[in-house]
Amino acid sequence: MNFKLKDIGPQLLTVIAVVLVFGFFTYNAQVNMENRGIDFGYGFLSQESSFDVQFSLIEYDGSHSYFRAYLVGLLNTILVSVIGIVIATILGVIVGIARLSPNYLINKFAAFYVEFFRNIPLLLQIFFWYFAALRALPLPQDAEAMFGIAFLTIKGLYVPAFIWQNFNIFFYSIVAAIIAIIVIRYQAKKLQETKGKQTPVLLISIGLILVLPLISFLIGGVRLSFEVPVLKQLATTSFIYEGGVSLPPELIALALSLSLYTATFIAECVRAGIQGIGKGQKEAAASIGLTPNQVLKLVVMPQALRIIIPPTTNQYLNLTKNSSLAAAIAYPDLVLVFAGTALMQTGKAIEIVSITMFTYLSLSIAISLFMNWYNNKIAIQEK
Amino acid sequence: MFKYLKQLTSLVAMVAVLFTFTTESMAAKKSKTLKNTQKKGFVRCGVSQGLPGFSNADAAGNWTGIDVDVCRAVAAAVLGDANKVKFTPLSAKERFTALTSGEIDILSRNTTWTLSRDADIGLTFVGVNFYDGQGFMVRKSSGITSTSQFKNGISACTNIGTTTELNMRDFFNSKGIKYEPVAFEKADEVVAAYDAGRCDTYTTDKSGLAAQRTKMSNPDEHIVLPETVSKEPLGPVVRQGDSVWEDIVRWSLNTMIEAEEYGITSANADMMKTSDNPAIKRLVGAEGEMGAAFGLDNEWNLRIIKQVGNYGESYKRNIADTGILPDRGPNELWTKGGILYVPPSR
Numbered sequence: 001m002n003f004k005l006k007d008i009g010p011q012l013l014t015v016i017a018v019v020l021v022f023g024f025f026t027y028n029a030q031v032n033m034e035n036r037g038i039d040f041g042y043g044f045l046s047q048e049s050s051f052d053v054q055f056s057l058i059e060y061d062g063s064h065s066y067f068r069a070y071l072v073g074l075l076n077t078i079l080v081s082v083i084g085i086v087i088a089t090i091l092g093v094i095v096g097i098a099r100l101s102p103n104y105l106i107n108k109f110a111a112f113y114v115e116f117f118r119n120i121p122l123l124l125q126i127f128f129w130y131f132a133a134l135r136a137l138p139l140p141q142d143a144e145a146m147f148g149i150a151f152l153t154i155k156g157l158y159v160p161a162f163i164w165q166n167f168n169i170f171f172y173s174i175v176a177a178i179i180a181i182i183v184i185r186y187q188a189k190k191l192q193e194t195k196g197k198q199t200p201v202l203l204i205s206i207g208l209i210l211v212l213p214l215i216s217f218l219i220g221g222v223r224l225s226f227e228v229p230v231l232k233q234l235a236t237t238s239f240i241y242e243g244g245v246s247l248p249p250e251l252i253a254l255a256l257s258l259s260l261y262t263a264t265f266i267a268e269c270v271r272a273g274i275q276g277i278g279k280g281q282k283e284a285a286a287s288i289g290l291t292p293n294q295v296l297k298l299v300v301m302p303q304a305l306r307i308i309i310p311p312t313t314n315q316y317l318n319l320t321k322n323s324s325l326a327a328a329i330a331y332p333d334l335v336l337v338f339a340g341t342a343l344m345q346t347g348k349a350i351e352i353v354s355i356t357m358f359t360y361l362s363l364s365i366a367i368s369l370f371m372n373w374y375n376n377k378i379a380i381q382e383k
Numbered sequence: 384m385f386k387y388l389k390q391l392t393s394l395v396a397m398v399a400v401l402f403t404f405t406t407e408s409m410a411a412k413k414s415k416t417l418k419n420t421q422k423k424g425f426v427r428c429g430v431s432q433g434l435p436g437f438s439n440a441d442a443a444g445n446w447t448g449i450d451v452d453v454c455r456a457v458a459a460a461v462l463g464d465a466n467k468v469k470f471t472p473l474s475a476k477e478r479f480t481a482l483t484s485g486e487i488d489i490l491s492r493n494t495t496w497t498l499s500r501d502a503d504i505g506l507t508f509v510g511v512n513f514y515d516g517q518g519f520m521v522r523k524s525s526g527i528t529s530t531s532q533f534k535n536g537i538s539a540c541t542n543i544g545t546t547t548e549l550n551m552r553d554f555f556n557s558k559g560i561k562y563e564p565v566a567f568e569k570a571d572e573v574v575a576a577y578d579a580g581r582c583d584t585y586t587t588d589k590s591g592l593a594a595q596r597t598k599m600s601n602p603d604e605h606i607v608l609p610e611t612v613s614k615e616p617l618g619p620v621v622r623q624g625d626s627v628w629e630d631i632v633r634w635s636l637n638t639m640i641e642a643e644e645y646g647i648t649s650a651n652a653d654m655m656k657t658s659d660n661p662a663i664k665r666l667v668g669a670e671g672e673m674g675a676a677f678g679l680d681n682e683w684n685l686r687i688i689k690q691v692g693n694y695g696e697s698y699k700r701n702i703a704d705t706g707i708l709p710d711r712g713p714n715e716l717w718t719k720g721g722i723l724y725v726p727p728s729r
Binding site: 032033035038039050051052053054061062131134135139154155232234235236237238240242248249250327328329330332336340341343344345346347349 | 500534568
């Protein structure tokens with residue numbers, strides 16, 4: 001190990017320069033804040049927030065702390081991101097495959113969808129779904145019931161609430177079914193590797209996940225009833241639905257626009273992945289007698305996934321970060337609740353913005369780590 | 384080694400420049416803000432993103448409103464020309480950061496004076512140019528005529544980052560009503576959502592309600608309920624730590640209000656120089672040395688009255704004649720039954 005100054009010199013200087021620049025800004029910020037009489041500190045997090053939030057996954061009102069308000073915003077961000085990622089993935093895969101369809105209509109329709117939605121700025125799409133679509137929805141008193149139990153109105157989507165008796169027994173039955181499926185899959189794989197016998201794993205799995213919960217209903221004493229939302233009059237022309245579960249239109253509009261937008265990019269990833277597999281692979285697979293389904297499942301998809309996953313990870317990250325546009329349409333996400341209202345009420349700009357940035361960073365890194373793990377899992381394993 | 388000498392020198396030079404800049408910007412001068420403003424040649428003023436009567440830009444980009452007039456008065460006083468103002472439209476959320484970070488020098492944006500804002504976040508309120516209170520707007524067709532008719536489940540649209548959000552909670556809690564707050568970042572979106580029927584009521588300062596009502600697709604379909612649920616003294620704000628600048632802004636506003644008290648208008652200001660009343664003469668720069676303490680000439684207040692007008696003129700032009708709030712209510716002079724009362728200029 002013989003480092004020459006020539007080798008480390010420039011690197012050392014770069015490090016020093018970076019430290020100096022950061023030091024300069026930190027020092028300046030400190031002096032400026034001192035001059036203007038602004039305190040720095042995170043003590044405000046335990047103070048009473050004294051503002052309410054429209055929609056929260058945990059119990060919250062203004063008598064809770066700012067930290068609790070932070071959690072409310074964070075959970076709402078995670079909620080809309082998860083909904084968005086799930087819908088965008090399903091839609092993206094369908095559209096991606098549809099773009100390769102030999103059917104002219106399906107093919108062109110998918111292409112039109114992709115080109116249309118990915119070329120309009122996301123913020124405009126959010127405004128469109130919120131304001132244009134919102135105006136098109138009926139007022140609560142004019143809403144038609146969907147299947148007699150759910151109502152889509154300008155004030156949100158009202159669906160029946162599930163009221164369970166002995167929910168824990170039902171829950172255990174699901175857990176039992178999942179464990180059984182994992183064991184059976186493992187056994188089936190072993191059976192195929194040692195004896196070459198194939199087991200209809202999918203059918204057995206579907207059977208298990210249906211039958212075990214059913215048994216819990218029949219002999220476990222589990223009861224499920226629904227609480228259907230009921231129209232309530234507030235004033236002559238002002239109505240809401242009471243009972244049941246209500247999803248705010250802000251959540252619906254945001255999740256919808258995020259998924260429709262991101263699905264176009266995922267569709268392109270999927271198309272690229274499938275097209276990236278050589279024709280020879282499919283032909284070779286067909287020539288050893290695999291059915292078209294098996295070709296897709298055993299030969300094409302395992303290889304295509306390796307091409308699809310890394311760029312799709314980027315799209316998941318984008319979707320999560322784009323969810324911060326929620327502030328424009330009053331969906332109480334992290335930016336609106338914490339970097340918005342809480343920042344305004346406390347004036348702790350540097351503290352709150354740094355916490356918010358760190359939170360988004362952590363969310364993104366968590367998603368990346370998970371996707372990298374999955375990517376490694378499906379990577380070529382040298383035996 | 385010598386290969387990198389050049390890079391090293393440039394780096395050292397860069398660091399040196401950074402530090403000279405630091406020491407320069409740290410040097411405490413008497414009124415840095417005044418000095419900078421005169422050097423730049425314009426007053427940097429933060430206003431709303433469009434609130435008729437207070438601060439609103441027309442299609443040509445000309446700003447009008449009583450909040451705008453405060454900044455114009457300061458420009459007339461320190462630069463001699465009421466038009467030398469650069470307006471920065473700010474959301475409720477951005478406004479204080481813009482001021483404390485030095486992006487603007489006056490925040491004149493229908494901002495409520497509260498203890499925590501004054502004491503906590505590096506701001507100083509210099510006065511009140513509009514006495515307001517929070518109210519509620521509802522659709523006429525709802526049949527609601529008083530807040531006592533509000534019921535559990537009511538949804539209320541408002542802005543984030545305002546005192547409104549806190550007052551709303553206090554109000555509904557004290558009445559024991561469960562409500563759904565729907566808070567937007569921009570006022571235009573609040574109005575659009577309420578107008579579309581997303582919310583049963585729209586709550587903000589009553590002046591704001593009256594102004595926004597004019598923007599609705601059909602203003603006659605909406606009414607502002609009579610109850611006032613909070614005190615909202617609105618006024619201009621400056622950064623903490625420059626007391627000379629603070630005084631200039633405070634006394635620019637006071638001059639406008641006191642000029643109305645003494646009947647000095649933009650039309651008769653010059654003639655008032657020969658008045659018999661010393662109080663009037665002081666207000667038009669004909670007696671005393673009223674500008675010296677600020678580092679300004681003696682006619683700073685005369686310019687305000689001539690170029691911007693007194694408070695009554697500003698109110699009439701921006702709020703009464705535009706049909707927003709024809710009745711001045713508490714914003715009438717103390718001599719005429721209102722609560723506008725400013726310390727004397729002497």
